[in-house]
Amino acid sequence: xxxxxxxxxxxxRALAHLALHKDNGxxxxxxxxxxxxxxxxxxxxxxRSLTKAxxxxxxxxxxxxxxxxxxxxxxxxxxxxxxxQGPITVRKCLLGKDSACPRHQTCPLSAKLEGLQCAVDQFMxxxxxxxxxxxxxx
Amino acid sequence: xxxxxxxxxxxxRALAHLALHKDNGxxxxxxxxxxxxxxxxxxxxxxRSLTKAxxxxxxxxxxxxxxxxxxxxxxxxxxxxxxxQGPITVRKCLLGKDSACPRHQTCPLSAKLEGLQCAVDQFMxxxxxxxxxxxxxx
DNA sequence: TCGATATTGGACTAAAATTATCCAACTTTG
DNA sequence: CAAAGTTGGATAATTTTAGTCCAATATCGA
Numbered sequence: 001x002x003x004x005x006x007x008x009x010x011x012x013r014a015l016a017h018l019a020l021h022k023d024n025g026x027x028x029x030x031x032x033x034x035x036x037x038x039x040x041x042x043x044x045x046x047x048r049s050l051t052k053a054x055x056x057x058x059x060x061x062x063x064x065x066x067x068x069x070x071x072x073x074x075x076x077x078x079x080x081x082x083x084x085q086g087p088i089t090v091r092k093c094l095l096g097k098d099s100a101c102p103r104h105q106t107c108p109l110s111a112k113l114e115g116l117q118c119a120v121d122q123f124m125x126x127x128x129x130x131x132x133x134x135x136x137x138x
Numbered sequence: 139x140x141x142x143x144x145x146x147x148x149x150x151r152a153l154a155h156l157a158l159h160k161d162n163g164x165x166x167x168x169x170x171x172x173x174x175x176x177x178x179x180x181x182x183x184x185x186r187s188l189t190k191a192x193x194x195x196x197x198x199x200x201x202x203x204x205x206x207x208x209x210x211x212x213x214x215x216x217x218x219x220x221x222x223q224g225p226i227t228v229r230k231c232l233l234g235k236d237s238a239c240p241r242h243q244t245c246p247l248s249a250k251l252e253g254l255q256c257a258v259d260q261f262m263x264x265x266x267x268x269x270x271x272x273x274x275x276x
Numbered sequence: 277t278c279g280a281t282a283t284t285g286g287a288c289t290a291a292a293a294t295t296a297t298c299c300a301a302c303t304t305t306g
Numbered sequence: 307c308a309a310a311g312t313t314g315g316a317t318a319a320t321t322t323t324a325g326t327c328c329a330a331t332a333t334c335g336a
Contacts, residue, residue, distance in 0.1 A: 045296085
C-alpha cells in the first residue's frame, strides 16, 4: 500500500511546477496538466483542493490560472499531502476524537504506534517544497 | 488513510493473544476470534497469511490450532504488518523493481521520500511483539 | 475405524475508496 | 459580447478492502 496516493502525487507535481514558474504569472490548469502528465479533467479537482487548503491561489477568467499562495519554502510536504488525502494516520483510533475503539485505553498497540505517527508527521513537516526543488537543480 | 489496515489490526491482536498464551498449547481459530472480537470466518484467512509468513505455526485436526512460531521478542511489527498487507511503500516508484515511473530518475520527490521510507521501516522493525505486550502489564 | 474437531484453499460477494470523466454555471479579460 | 478560464457537483469505472461460504483434508481420541 502506498502512503502517498497517486492523486496526491499529481498534486505534488503540480505544486512543483507552480513553484518553478512562480514568476511567470498564473498558469492555466490545462497547461499544467499537459506539462506534468496529469489527466486534464482531473487536475481541476486537485487544484480546487489545493486552493481550498490555501496552498494555491486561483484567478478566474481569461488569462487566469493558478499560482502558489506563498513562497515554496513555506509549503511543507505534510500540508500538501493532507490537502489532498486528508491526515495520514497510522491507525484511526490514534486520532483520539471519534476514537470509537472501545479497546483504546488498554490497547498495547496504540502506545507504540503513537511514536510512529509522530515520526511520520515530523518528517513530512520538515520537508518543504523548495527543498524538493533543490534536488532538481543538481 | 490508515497505514495499518483493519485486517492487519485484527492480525496484530491475534498475535498478541497467541504471545500471551504461548505456553498453553495451540489455540483454535474459533477461540481466538471470540476472545479478540475478530469475525470468525475472517480470522482463518488472516491466520493462514501469518502461517505462510512463518510467524505462526498451525496444527491441524482435533485439539489443533495456532501457536507463535518463535519467541515474541523475535517478531517485529514490520514482519507482522507485511505478512498481511504486503510492504508499506511511501510511493510505489520507490520500490525500484517495477519502477514503471519514467520520471523516476529525475524525480525530485523520490530523493526526499526515500528518507521517509527508511524511517518508517526502521521504526517498525524496532518494535517487537514482546515490547507491545509489555505496555499491557503496566 | 469412525466421528468429532480443526485447518486449508479457493471461490464468491458486498461495500467502500480511488481515480477519474463530464457538463452546466459563473467570472474575467480584451 | 466572445473567448479563455475556473467552480461545483453529478456520475461512472476500477480497484481495494473486508467479509462470507463451502468442500476438502488432517488429526485426535474413543
